[in-house]
Amino acid sequence: MEFSQLLLLCLPVAVLWVLAAADVVAPAKNSGCPNTSWCGDVEVPYPYALDKECAIHSGFHLNCSTVGGTSMLLYTDAEVTKISVKENKAWLKTPISRQCYNQSTKRMTYNDTWVNTTGTPFVGSADDNKVTVLGCSNGYKGNPYIVGGCTDIDECQDNVTYPCAGICKNMPGASMGLVVLVVAITCAYSILERRRLHGIKQKYFRQHGGLLLFQEMKSQQGVPFKMFSEEEVQEATDRFTEQRVIGQGGHGKVYKGVLKSNEEVAVKRCMTIDEQQKKEFGKEMLILSQINHRNIVKLLGCCLEVEVPMLVYEFVPNGTLFHLIHGNHRRHISLDTRVRVALESAEALAYLHSCASPPIVRGDVKSPNILLNDKSDVYSFGVVLLELLTRRRPFNLKGPEHEKSLSMVFLEAMKENKLEDIIDDGIKKDENLEFLDEIAELAKQCLEMCGADRPSMKEVADKLGSLRKIDLLVGMLCWDHVTNWAVA
Incomplete structure (x- = not known):
């Protein structure tokens, strides 16, 4: 039984040839040649052609053959099912390539039907041609269809295939080291990036007088003033979405927020801060938080680990x-x-x-x-x-x-x-x-x-x-x- 798959060919070179031909040849195609031909239901647009004299290049000449009473467009021996000049692609049908393990002979059998594009203006499309591979992972051999069928290859026993100039030590799977290395690099980058961001937050925290504020809060036991993290404020305001804006002025925007405790708050995100007031900012906020008047909105806390501090107030709904x-x-x-x-x-x-x-x-x-x-x-x-x-x-x-x-x-x-x-x-x-x-x-x-x-x-x-x-x-x-x- 014959199986078929779609093979996509990219035409980056063909586009360049068309442009170059337009500079030296006028018209772009021979006079009398049609812009479009048909082979059955498949459209053949210029620069392709069924007539060799009408194609822009011999590589764009296609054959239209009749098989079993049906017209079939062929490129070499492969059936062409679609052509798109706009996408610079042609779709071809070829038998499926196979690589199978023979249990009786203990050998691999191959059936490679890949289209040979050597010397043509085509290359195989790496984006569109998808294949499924079954077998043991690199560094292993055996039968992948049974449990435990894949066993480790001892690279130290085959110096020809796996040359080693130093002391050889066999490791489970030849590619495991690469996988571990990639994972290690990814984890290391993630840790370094997290440390970098933490360092930036600590710098802003110190610049805005966070250490002074912390000392004042420590000396004044029971102060209901809180230092919010950037993550807490972002989560409360849905990352400062515009739907949360309840006020805006020359100094910044005010957002409605909901803390994890379900308490509604108003978060003021300032635009700028006086450089001379940076060091005393946290301490001044602590003083403001101690104001107790029934007609003055209560300051609950602030966030100092950002470039411009943010203030968190009680929410007034009216x-x-x-x-x-x-x-x-x-x-x-x-x-x-x-x-x-x-x-x-x-x-x-x-x-x-x-x-x-x-x-x-x-x-x-x-x-x-x-x-x-x-x-x-x-x-x-x-x-x-x-x-x-x-x-x-x-x-x-x-x-x-x-x-x-x-x-x-x-x-x-x-x-x-x-x-x-x-x-x-x-x-x-x-x-x-x-x-x-x-x-x-x-x-x-x-x-x-x-x-x-x-x-x-x-x-x-x-x-x-x-x-x-x-x-x-x-x-x-x-x-x-x-x-x-x-x-x-």
């Missing part, structure tokens, strides 16, 4: 003040809710400025991120008050020049006694106007151009607290349930 004021779903916000948000934020900031040791100083103030520093922060807090009063954005770049800045619009309205024109309609009632004037006056003080003329954050918080307690609010404001706000 979004930001910016989303409440300017979000797409503009639900009603009562005046009392707005005053309470302003008061509790001011109390948190006053705590950072006055009660924290040392005082916490920062200058990135906006409704999505209410964490401020001293007198310069008072100005920015005044802008937040305006957002609460007017429900307008701090900047309107698409508007007229005189309306682009909310603070400038507000100060102009105060100057012309037209405050009512910019107050949000949701809180603009006759009985609220006197109270709104008080809030507006406080915002105006916060917006003083000279920092020395602005009140402190504690004075702002005290003023808001007293305003909220006055009898003017009783009976006029409806207390609605809103989850406590946190300073992020």
Whole structure:
């Protein structure tokens, strides 16, 4: 019974010949020769041809023979089943090559039917020609079809086939040494690469003050501050996938993460860090973690073994003040809710400025991120008050020049006694106007151009607290349930 297999031939040389022939011969093929011929169901495109005079080279001449009433395209004695000029390949059918062990004669029998491509523009395709080999592994001999049939070859007994210039010592399997060597090299590379990465992480850890932080944590027993590894943070955030982003600013991105303990956290991945602050960074984070205020987001830990440190905070699920004021779903916000948000934020900031040791100083103030520093922060807090009063954005770049800045619009309205024109309609009632004037006056003080003329954050918080307690609010404001706000 005759078995067949597909043999693929690559044509890299043929492509070069076609290009070279085009430079010296015009036209590329003899006039009168067809672009394509057919042999049965097989297409024969140029540069192949059934006519020797039409082929670009004698090696591309194919025969179309009739066998048993069926047309068959032949290359030498092999059947061609397909030709692709685009892929530079031709598919040939040849009988299967065999190499078998004869138990009676104890010899191997061969039947090699490989197509001879010597002197032709073809080479065998190493990518497409796949063969299955059955037999004993290199370095072994015997019958592979029975258990224990393959036995070790003693290379020391055959100096002709296995020459050895030194002292010969037989090892199990001639190729086992190579396998062991490859495995050993792979393992060694893996270990060295792991050590290299560990060294880089340790370098960053030291640069960011990790050793100082570790010593401080050791001296302060029971500090609930954790140093996270890079792997822990990556696993918590699904390797910082964009679907996890919950905030973005000029200093970095904030991702929602879930620790192995199922605790939800917010991971801040900073973009840069001040070179002068690197050594003290870890120690400063420990100080920040000890801040305990109900309206300040708790810092749980940090990761220092990366180029730019990452901070891990508790997760606050209710979004930001910016989303409440300017979000797409503009639900009603009562005046009392707005005053309470302003008061509790001011109390948190006053705590950072006055009660924290040392005082916490920062200058990135906006409704999505209410964490401020001293007198310069008072100005920015005044802008937040305006957002609460007017429900307008701090900047309107698409508007007229005189309306682009909310603070400038507000100060102009105060100057012309037209405050009512910019107050949000949701809180603009006759009985609220006197109270709104008080809030507006406080915002105006916060917006003083000279920092020395602005009140402190504690004075702002005290003023808001007293305003909220006055009898003017009783009976006029409806207390609605809103989850406590946190300073992020």
